[in-house]
Amino acid sequence: MTTGSAWRRLGGRPVWQHLAALVVVPLLATSAVATTTVADRVAELHATGEAVELMRAGAELDELRRAVDGELLPTLTRSATRDPSSFDIGAFGEERGPLNRQAEKEVRSTREATDLVLSAVPATSAASVTARLTQVKLATARSAADQGTASTAALADRYLELSEWLSEVEDRLLARTTAAGLSEDSALAVSDVVVVAGLTQHASRALPTTFTARVLSGDEQVRVRRRAEYAIGAYESMITGVPPLSGARQRVAWYEATSSPQARQLTEALHRESLVPGSLSGPELLRLRNASGARDRDLSALLGEAVDAAEAAIEAERREAARRVSTTVVLCLLVLAGALAAALAQGRWLSRSLRRLADAASRVGEGQLVDVPRGGPREVRTAAATLAGAAAGLQQVREQADALARGDLAGAVRDEPAPGPLGEVVHTSVQQLVRAVQQREQLQGELAHQAAHDALTGLPNRAAAVRLLQSALHRSARRGAAVGLLFIDLDGFKAVNDTSGHAAGDEVLRAVAARLREVVRAGDVVGRLGGDEFVVVAEDVGDVGGLVDLGQRIIDAVRRPVPLPPGAGPGTARVGASVGVAVSRDGGTGDDAGDVLLAEADTAVYRAKARGRGRVEVFDDDLRAELAARSDLEDALRAGLARGELSLHYQPVVAVADGRLLGYEALARWDRPGVGRVPPDVFVAAAEASSLVCDLGRWVLREATAQLARWRADRPASWGAAEPTVAVNVSGRHLVDPRLLDDVDAALAASGLPPSALVLEITETVLVDGPLALEHLRALRARGVEVSIDDFGTGWTSIGQLSTTPADTLKVDRSFTASDDPGCRDLVALVVHAAHTFGLRVVAEGVEEPEQLVWLRSLGCDAAQGYLFSRPLPAAEVAALPAPGALHAGDRHASTAG
CATH class of the missing domain: 3.20.20.450 (EAL domain)
Structure with a gap:
């Protein structure tokens, strides 16, 4: 007898009709509406929060850029007045000495101001990475300026390129803010911030670039003068006409900042210098610093007002979005509560019939064959009719479940399923479950391998190599043996990348990895730290001489030509290798023992490079004592x-x-x-x-x-x-x-x-x-x-x-x-x-x-x-x-x- 004929013979309404009418349909509708609406509202909240963060980061970078521009004038003044061969000596005349002393003081004060701005950038800010990079670049530029290893023109290029790079990053952040899907009011307020930020960039760069062009000579002067003329022209173009801002208060502040006596004096002087280069001397340009500083402070205040106005608009938008989310959630909860109340009423009727069926099922589960009462919805009566037939297959199902619990995947899958539809379903389900478990184990193994290995060479990556080194140190400490670490740094790899391309560089790295596997001893571990740096972990080291021999074999293997595939550059590529050797001592197995050994090998390879490259150096007691002495x-x-x-x-x-x-x-x-x-x-x-x-x-x-x-x-x-x-x-x-x-x-x-x-x-x-x-x-x-x-x-x-x-x-x-x-x-x-x-x-x-x-x-x-x-x-x-x-x-x- 088919299931359909059994339903017709038993009579009664199907249970799905009750559930569909009272629970399923309202739940589906409510879930769809709630999901869509809440997702839209949450997206709005996220967009507004991201917009505020990006705008604040842009303002932080603008302040940092102005600080960098502030360092340029005194740094160049000091360099130019200290090294007359690198500048147009007519730009200073007899004032070079006093200007040099004044520049020394201003270098210190502007650096302190810049460092304060850098330290004020929060680590969670979107500008934090840029701030750290700026700190590194500034350190290089300052060192070159202090030690005099760079000419005035080179210093000017470093500072101007850093300022322009900060402007580009600031512009990208603000562009992302305008594209964050804000309302019209918020978008207009953010647009004001973008316009004012552009004005501050041109304004703060006009005087430093003009001064730089004045003190330089030759091709450097022509190149920097173009930058100055662009900054002056862009600034003058922006302040001509009605301020392109949406807020009346910001327009007034714009006019006041650009029309003050100091601003007009500065604009007229720079305009005259751009038309007639050399009309102002170096000292005359430097005396415009106060006017430039006053004008820049006014523009900075204007930018702050624009940022505050934009944040206020975005905050209002965020509050409105949060209100809409709350309203939507409340409505959805009310609909769900009604659906659940109806379901409870219907459930009481269903529970009586199901309780009787459950009691019978409980006895069957205990091994008792009893008459099953038939009442309630059609599905309940059908279940009661088939319960007796299902009891026969329960034992087999239980055995399969026990096999799965024990992890016996072969025993869980039987050749013959249990009798009846339930047996077929259980048999199919067990097969699928077994396959899923096997696939999961395989995937876990693959993921674990990928997480610990370099994708290009297949070698253990840095984290895995350090773990393997730490494990080797623990094993060797128990055996009373030593562990050797060889640090391999390729020589000439950058030239391969620069001349033949990254495809050729990748091929060289794969070839080097394969050669390292061939050269090392059985049981040694080869890892790639990243870039062109590799390591070899060697356990049970007898003496350092064996490691030195291994290092020389590595050098000989690496220096052989590497054939390149078609399209990856010329026919072959050549690189060399410098090897640093370190050996564990005193049985150290602390948490940082691996890092210490790695640092010692790195120090040894540094000495190998310093002594001519293509050689093996050992970090031993002599080197340690030599460094200390x-x-x-x-x-x-x-x-x-x-x-x-x-x-x-x-x-x-x-x-x-x-x-x-x-x-x-x-x-x-x-x-x-x-x-x-x-x-x-x-x-x-x-x-x-x-x-x-x-x-x-x-x-x-x-x-x-x-x-x-x-x-x-x-x-x-x-x-x-x-x-x-x-x-x-x-x-x-x-x-x-x-x-x-x-x-x-x-x-x-x-x-x-x-x-x-x-x-x-x-x-x-x-x-x-x-x-x-x-x-x-x-x-x-x-x-x-x-x-x-x-x-x-x-x-x-x-x-x-x-x-x-x-x-x-x-x-x-x-x-x-x-x-x-x-x-x-x-x-x-x-x-x-x-x-x-x-x-x-x-x-x-x-x-x-x-x-x-x-x-x-x-x-x-x-x-x-x-x-x-x-x-x-x-x-x-x-x-x-x-x-x-x-x-x-x-x-x-x-x-x-x-």
């Missing part, structure tokens, strides 16, 4: 320099032809309290690792020139003889310091010596340090200071470059002077001949034997210094040397012994 030495040297612990020794330089005393080389010496004499190559190297070498160089300049001045006064040269000179070594870092020329001028001025009395010695390597080094050397020679290239022959200077090298003297390194090798002797002869050809003098270092002096005299060498004449002596002992005139080898100072 270097830091301690640097601190002690800084303190010793301040306490006067350093002194100068002087070694004479004599003429090879007749033994005349030509001058002295000043050499720094340090007797460290509690330690004793510190070798110069040790403490000078520590100083060169930081800016301390510049302080040391200034001190040597002052002391050496002052001492030579005293000697000249005490022991004047005989009539017709040349006065002795003093040579001072200048480090590469000091040579590119913007203050070098001032340091030399100050030392000469304090001592009263002529520039020709000072010789500055530099090494060959500084000649390739950049254009600033060559520029300083040319400026020093133009002043009359002599330049000598020290240790010539040990660096990379070509003899063919001597004609263009800004130097007066070459000093041949002692390794060539003292060598008996015929090749070295021929090289010295070549250097002497080439130097004389190009008009340079030659000084031979390290002359210790009379035979060497005879040989140098035969070559025509100009001068020499060394123990044959005198070792470096304190100033008091130099006084015992012969007076300027002659210092023959046979007249060496008695203290040269030892």
Whole structure:
């Protein structure tokens, strides 16, 4: 008998008719209306809240942009007045000195103001990321400005590009605000904010760009002048006519801000300068700062009023949207309450018949076969008729459920289903459930793999690699073993990306990952930290030598050419690798042990790159002790320099032809309290690792020139003889310091010596340090200071470059002077001949034997210094040397012994 015929025989109304009429239809209608309406209202609330956040973020960025613009003027003024070679000197005239001092004060005050604005940006603001990026960019620009490593034009570009970038971000935020689906009133108020923000951008940028164009020269001046003319023109265009604002109060404030005496004065002056460039001098432009500041403060207040008005409009819109949501929810609840009341009445009738059926079902569930009463709706009576037939399949269903509960998926699926429709449904459901569980387990495995692995290379990502490293540390600590970590940083990968594209770069990363898997030991873990950085975690490390060998194998594997697929660039790409090695020690397994080991390996790879790339460096106790000792030495040297612990020794330089005393080389010496004499190559190297070498160089300049001045006064040269000179070594870092020329001028001025009395010695390597080094050397020679290239022959200077090298003297390194090798002797002869050809003098270092002096005299060498004449002596002992005139080898100072 079919189900339909059983229903007709039993009679009664179907239960779905009762439920559909009283519950289902109202619930469906109410749910549809409620869902649609509430969704619309919530969308409105979200739109208004987002609009307020974006607008506030835009206002925060506008304030930050104005602060950055405020730093530009004093920063450029200080740079321009400090470095006359980088600006139009006519822009300042005689006011350069006072302007420089004033600029120093204003740099500090404007930076403090900018830092306050940065710190005021909340971390939750939409502008927080931009603020952090601005902080990083500002730090770079300030550092370049303070250290003088960037020209005035470069500083101007950095600040102007930062200001324009902030304007672009601000415009994008405000554009998103206008597109947030606001009401007409709110949209108009937000539009006012956008217009006023645009006006403030052009206004605050007009004076700084005009000043920048005035102080620069050449192509930089033309380029910046275009920016200034655009800002001035855009500002004047906006303030012409009726203010394009919707609020009357804002229009009045607009007019007052743009028409005040200060604003008119500023507008007229900048307009005149844009029409006739150079009509205003640099100081005259700087005196417009007060007018610009007053005008910008008025515009800032106008922007604040516009933001407040927009927030008020949006807040009113938000309250209205919230009211509509509340009303909609109340109405929906009332409809649902009515439907539920009707359902309860109908449910009471249904419950009586269902209760009887439930009692029978309970007994059947207990294994009792009983007569099932048949009453109530048709479905209830049909259920009672089929309940007895269903009892037979309950046992099988229970067995399947028990199998599922135990996780026995194979046992849960039977070949034959339970009898009846219920058996078929249960059988199908169990099959679907088993498949769903299996698919879920498979998906969970795939998701877990994706979360822990790099999508490009398939290697464990940074988080997974750190976890694996931490686990390896715990395992090794229990076994008493060590864990090694290799940090691999690719060399030249950026060039591949830049020249061949990112597709080629991706192919290189995949190839490197595959080669790393091939090279490492079984059980080692290879991971990608991101970018072009990889790590290898090696457990049970026997010695560091094995890790170094592994690192070298990695370098050899990585440097092989990588074939590129068609369309990904040229046929092949090449990269290299630098490897840093760190080994766990003391069984450390703390929460940060993995991070510490990773940082040590990173430090080692940094040293590998610093020493030439393509090599393996180990972070061991020597490196740790070296770093600690270097830091301690640097601190002690800084303190010793301040306490006067350093002194100068002087070694004479004599003429090879007749033994005349030509001058002295000043050499720094340090007797460290509690330690004793510190070798110069040790403490000078520590100083060169930081800016301390510049302080040391200034001190040597002052002391050496002052001492030579005293000697000249005490022991004047005989009539017709040349006065002795003093040579001072200048480090590469000091040579590119913007203050070098001032340091030399100050030392000469304090001592009263002529520039020709000072010789500055530099090494060959500084000649390739950049254009600033060559520029300083040319400026020093133009002043009359002599330049000598020290240790010539040990660096990379070509003899063919001597004609263009800004130097007066070459000093041949002692390794060539003292060598008996015929090749070295021929090289010295070549250097002497080439130097004389190009008009340079030659000084031979390290002359210790009379035979060497005879040989140098035969070559025509100009001068020499060394123990044959005198070792470096304190100033008091130099006084015992012969007076300027002659210092023959046979007249060496008695203290040269030892």
